[in-house]
Amino acid sequence: MDADAAVIPLQLHPLGFIEAFTQLDASLATLLRGTGISQSMLDDPRARISYAQQARLIANGLSQCHRPGLGLLVGQMFDWSYYGSVGGVVQCSPSLRAAGEAFQRYLMIAQPWYAFRGRRATTYLDLDGMIVDPLDCFPAGGAPEPLRQFESEFRLAMQLRIWDSCGNKAAPDTSIRVCLNHSEPSYAHLYRSLPCTSVRFDCPRSYIAAHRHFVLEPFRPFRRRAFDRIIQRCEQELVESQVEPSYRAKVRWHVFAGFNKRPPLNEIASMLSVTPRALTRRLASEGITFREITHEVRMELTAHHLRCSRLSVDQIAELMGFSCASSLRRAIRNWSGSAAGTMREAPPPSAARRINTRQFSSKAVSRVIARS
Template sequence: MVNIIELAHVVDILDSFVPKNVVESALRTAGLDRKMLSEGTGFVSYAAEAVILESVARMIGDRHLGARVGRAFDYLAYGAYANYVLGAPDLRSALDRGRRALSLTHPGSEIVIRQTDTHVVVGRDSKGFSVVGHRHLDEGALFVISKVARHFLGTDWQPDWFELPDGNGDDKSKLADLFGAPVRTGAQSPSVALRLSDLDTRNPHPLQSRKTITLKDLGALMGVEPVQSIEGAVLQIMRAHLPTSVLSESKVAAHLAIGPRSLQRALRAEGTAYRTIRSMLIEEQAREMLQKSDIPVERIADMLGYKEPKSFRRAFREWTGSSPKSFRGNRNANT
């Protein structure tokens, strides 16, 4: 999973690289639109971001689009998360903060650290998650990790080497030119090599804030909760698409890069099912739309996947004990 904050910034970067209609086409391929990114909070799937980058890369013939996007990525776009990480007293603490808080930007991923006699190799592991376009995310991650190091070590700092899971000789040569450092392939995860002697470098530019941000504060500041379960992942993905559409079980599974049966088994193991989650979300969205908008009931029914308004009215009465019209009337009376 990836935080919508990051994906929205990636789309802004793509808009600066290519015509907007190219980006629009890529968003549609991933089952997303700009409204979801501008108004939504929470997460979308890792696969969706990969599909967007791969679609644009194919349309413009850029095999290393992810690296170019990563180079242009503004780490401060993460907002409170960036303030938390870059506000650390030294580089070692910043890496630890990033590792502990990663669930707020990339649920399901983790920061992995490998130490040698002279270096610490820092990478982002997505637990073997492989989807079309994952190469772009791997290459972009190297720049994001490097930007944390450069905050402490200076803008001219370069790692002694980078690591990537795959890539041929031609790729390594081109990426070395893009990255400004040697590239090694065959690694478990995209990683950056930092010298052990650099880890205790003090923060030369601590970010100023009215109070110290704690890990406990971060979720509320970013408007998200870490995804801890498959049910949570399904909820986040479906909420990102509401109220534009209600995703089918197969589309939710596709966003998670798994098959529908695998999704069913995973939800069953957690004591729930797609149908239960879908019903809960539709009720939640119906209440909100009736309370906060003047959209006609028939239109709300259609937006929430009901072919017949009377089916929606019947379901709403079962949820609340009143009709949509009465529910909205009570809101107006209270106002």
């Protein structure tokens, strides 16, 4: 995506950052300096800015708000309304999984870069029924270190707020555990003030984990209709935004979201407001079938568990719906050309690049502003 293309709705994330920075004593005029954003644009619902402008805005905030752990602070005060309609699911999602899928899918409305990334395997089931969600969703490329640190902290704080609000508090184990792949900073108390049970530093990878009952089991059945109304509105906004590139991408999202239920073609067609026949034709025009997409998703999830999870091959085979471990091994070899054992021995995909959590000097932040 062109970093200078004006694609980000100013009324969503950027305005949320502006509100947070000004509440932390930043001057609005100085915050907007050099961004190409005028104060009159803040009231324009049609205003769009580029990723370069957003980066400059955040860099200005870093230079004015001289506080350690600024991303954590902003993440804890950032209002859900700046996510657009999907922010409302925090109050009514039937489960944490439903909320997580909604945020993943509709984040591309506020941040269109995610439409180009597409849906991919991230979360996995580990030993003792733990659901693990790696903190590795950074865009490729060399973002300046202060911005990477801010993004890392901000994303962690926002995700933990979702987990805390939408997890099943009636589950036997409601603990939320955080592991981070960087050393303990001087402001570790800010990490420990986040809504989680524990935070560990110097881990091989960064992730959030909780028991599957906490993540998957519904607990707010009477709010389901409110949730469905929000999702319907989000789908309309996504269509209007025209950021989703293809029907293949649309179908992949829904197959991933409902993988354990194996949603049939007619159900996904209904979600996309087209007939099953029309969806089949549109996929064919893109050179793929519904069956091929479901197989593709199944194999990606299987490979992801082989690389990341400590479950046995037999357990992964059962989880992914294979008749036995031998069937899984044959399918993996046919799909990838690699043996299941080779995937198991390979290191898991690296998480977010290790962040240096030292407090950045004003000179470091000035260099960020100069590059933005």
